[in-house]
Amino acid sequence: MNKPLFALLVVLAASSGCSSDSHVYRNQPLVAKVENGMSKDQVEQIGGKPLTVTDRTVEPGSCFDYKLTQAGHQQPYNVSFDGTGKVDHTSFISCAEWSNVQRKAREPSHSSGGMGGGGGY
Template identity: 30%
Template sequence: MRYAILALVPLLSACSFSFMKFDNEPVVQAAYANGATKNKVIATGGKPDSEVSIPEIKGTCLNYTLRKDGETMPFYIAFDKSGNRKHYGYISCQDARVKGVFKQ
């Protein structure tokens, strides 16, 4: 039985780490960068799919859809009112809000 569990690990990890293929995308690199700002991210990553207000951080959140090798992945970057990056990740702004990412 324990060998069956070991056989599942590669399958589960492949799904869990599929986002890593997007790590070199320009908008992701811009979000990861030290001192990332809204202006720098948009200049690098282009116009987002949408922008939503995030009252919890008194700022905004940009939604992007990353595309590579026929796959898509949501990616969000949230900024405070000064345009400084506060949060980012491989989900949408709406999902981040539901998960409580923006709660102070």
């Protein structure tokens, strides 16, 4: 029942290392203009051809990998599409990293159960 919260925490933890640099790229067209619900064609009109296109492994859909460049620095950036081909997520990590975040969010939590709990006294 706390899966959405857990998934959010996993995403924040995975992207927190890059979040301090996100302001550097905020004016890049992919960051500034791509919005949830856009089609793949709309994203390519904004950002050009992606470096790679991969099928998502956890949720149906696909993912575009880009490399943002600003002031001599490079940063991975992904645009993820749902099963209907519409943007449902963007982040400053690669598609492979995003897939790992999704996979980990779906794994059952081991924090409940096991030791502790009621038992024979």
